[in-house]
Amino acid sequence: MRGTNVSVMEDVDIAIVGGGPTGLAAGIYAARAKRRTVLWERGVLGGQIALTGVVENYPGFPEGVQGPLLALDMHRQADQFGMETRYDGISSITREPEGTQFILETDSGDAYRAKSVIVSAGGTPVKLNVPGEEAFTGKGVSYCATCDGAFFKDEVVAVVGGGDAAIEEALFLTRYASQIHVIHRRDSLRASRVLQDRAFASDQIEFIWDSTVEDISGDEDVDRVTLRNVLTEERSELAVGGVFIFIGHHPNSELLGALTKLDEGGHAYVNLWMETEQAGLYVAGDVRVDAARQLASAVGDGVTAAIRSEQYLQEHYS
Ligand code: NAP
Numbered sequence: 001m002r003g004t005n006v007s008v009m010e011d012v013d014i015a016i017v018g019g020g021p022t023g024l025a026a027g028i029y030a031a032r033a034k035r036r037t038v039l040w041e042r043g044v045l046g047g048q049i050a051l052t053g054v055v056e057n058y059p060g061f062p063e064g065v066q067g068p069l070l071a072l073d074m075h076r077q078a079d080q081f082g083m084e085t086r087y088d089g090i091s092s093i094t095r096e097p098e099g100t101q102f103i104l105e106t107d108s109g110d111a112y113r114a115k116s117v118i119v120s121a122g123g124t125p126v127k128l129n130v131p132g133e134e135a136f137t138g139k140g141v142s143y144c145a146t147c148d149g150a151f152f153k154d155e156v157v158a159v160v161g162g163g164d165a166a167i168e169e170a171l172f173l174t175r176y177a178s179q180i181h182v183i184h185r186r187d188s189l190r191a192s193r194v195l196q197d198r199a200f201a202s203d204q205i206e207f208i209w210d211s212t213v214e215d216i217s218g219d220e221d222v223d224r225v226t227l228r229n230v231l232t233e234e235r236s237e238l239a240v241g242g243v244f245i246f247i248g249h250h251p252n253s254e255l256l257g258a259l260t261k262l263d264e265g266g267h268a269y270v271n272l273w274m275e276t277e278q279a280g281l282y283v284a285g286d287v288r289v290d291a292a293r294q295l296a297s298a299v300g301d302g303v304t305a306a307i308r309s310e311q312y313l314q315e316h317y318s
Contacts, residue, residue, distance in 0.1 A: 012038045014309050015104055015114035016083075017090045017255065020047020021295055022120035022285030024071070025302030026309075027078035030118075033310045037082070038114075040106065042089030046071025047122045048286075049295060053146045053172065058295050067146075093117060093255050095278065100316070102280065115317055116280040116309040119256060119268070120302055123249035123286045128160065132216030133245070140222025140242045145169035148242070149176045155241035158183055158225055160213055166246035167191040167199050173244065174204045181238060183208045185230060208238075216243055251287040263289050274305035280312050 014030040016023045019041030030037040044050045049067035056064045079085070089107040096103055096113070104112045125143040127133060133141055142148040145159075149172055157177045159170040162184035168191075170180045182199070187209040189196050199205050208227065214235065215226040224239050253266045260276035260283070261269045267290075268283040270276055276283055284301035286293050291301070 009110055010038075010112050012036055012104075012112050012114040013116065013313060014038075014306070015102065015112060015117045016040070017093070017104070017117065017119045018047070018121035018252070018285070018287075019045040019075070019085070020120060020122045020285060020298065021049055021071070021074060022047075022122070022298045022302035022305075023118070024074040024078055025299040026118045026120060026284065026306040027083040027302075028074070028081060029303055029306035030309060031078055031081035031083035033306075034082075035310060035313060036084075037078075038084045038086060038112065039078070040086045040088055040090050040104075042087075042107065045075050045085070051144045051147050055295055090255060093119070093259060093281075095259070100280065116282070116312055118274075118282045118284060118302070118305045118309055119253075119287060120283075120285045120305070121252035121255070121287050123251045125245065126248040126250055128213060128245055128247065130213055130215055132218075132222075136216050136218065136222045136243075139220065140218060140240075141216060142242060142244050143246070145172045145244050148244075149173050152177045152242045154178045156181070156239065157242040157244060158213070158238065158240045159244045159246065160184075161246040161248075162186065162189040162191060163246065163248065164191045164195060165248075166244075167195040169244055169246055170205055171195065171198055171202065174202055177242070178204065180205045181208050181240065182206070183211050183213060183225075183227065185212050186210065213243070249286060249293075253283075253287050256283065256287075267291070272304075273308040274301060275308060280309070280316075282309055 013035035014037045016039040027039045054064040092105045102114045102117045153176045156179045159182045173180050210231045211227045213225050214228045251266045270288045274282040274284045282305035284305040285298045
């Protein structure tokens with residue numbers, strides 16, 4: 001087990017792993033409770049909302065709010081209360097060999113001892129795992145229409161998936177692409193009714209049902225996909241300049257496997273207080289089981305975890 005021989009550099013009250021909305025909301029509460037709170041973020045603060053355009057369904061913003069701006073404001077708010085931010089990844093979390101605290105090791109080799117830990121590490125996009133996907137990532141293959149849609153002005157593109165993310169992003173792409181083919185492996189969508197209705201009403205969106213993408217190809221950039229109809233086994237080629245893939249997310253729970261129980265998909269089991277089977281360890285947001293995976297619920301999770309974490313510190317450390 002890692003973490004047993006490191007010399008601890010710094011003591012932290014509440015360690016937060018992941019700087020998306022869940023972690024930032026937890027940070028606001030934890031730091032405002034005057035606990036030494038440190039948040040680690042390996043990539044960009046804001047998580048998925050940093051990659052989003054306008055968020056329309058976050059309460060209190062009837063005109064919508066820009067995701068990246070909201071993330072910056074959440075961070076500024078936490079910062080004002082004294083939360084410290086480290087732009088580094090956490091590579092392991094272990095329990096002190098003879099104690100109750102946690103040892104966190106960072107990608108850059110530092111070690112911290114924390115009384116309580118909130119893991120809010122979010123998730124990463126599920127890959128199709130077909131030929132061409134990896135090679136053309138950034139050259140026509142994308143997992144974020146909000147980030148990359150503008151590069152496909154007046155082009156024909158494909159969107160893979162039938163959930164909320166796929167349909168929402170297909171709708172977003174209508175701002176740029178001339179035509180969007182939504183390729184779905186069944187003949188009905190998982191996406192919510194309101195999104196379905198909007199997509200069916202768009203004359204730029206066309207559905208290709210009962211089909212999967214078998215291959216993504218091109219020269220420098222993507223120029224076509226090979227489709228397989230899962231009912232007839234018929235294969236066909238579709239000329240597209242881009243392929244946007246939205247077939248779900250994997251929770252980033254690699255740090256948790258040795259500490260607490262995960263479900264088959266890798267989500268951590270928690271109770272309604274975001275408590276795990278390790279006292280003092282909380283898991284919140286997209287990395288836990290049964291998450292609604294909405295911005296507002298992610299924020300709520302972070303708040304719940306921070307309140308419980310603070311109570312835990314009061315009970316065990318005063
Ligand atoms: P999701 O709801 O799990 O949908 C994934 C879609 O990808 C499904 O249609 C699934 O098909 C398809 N799929 C999965 N594996 C596939 C494969 N290997 N090949 C082809 N297709 C595959 O995931 P999501 O859309 O990312 O949404 C995740 C969560 O976030 C959901 O709870 C969703 O409601 C929420 N969300 C909400 C909003 C919003 O409300 N505005 C926006 C984005 C996400 P099947 O249907 O056949 O399983």
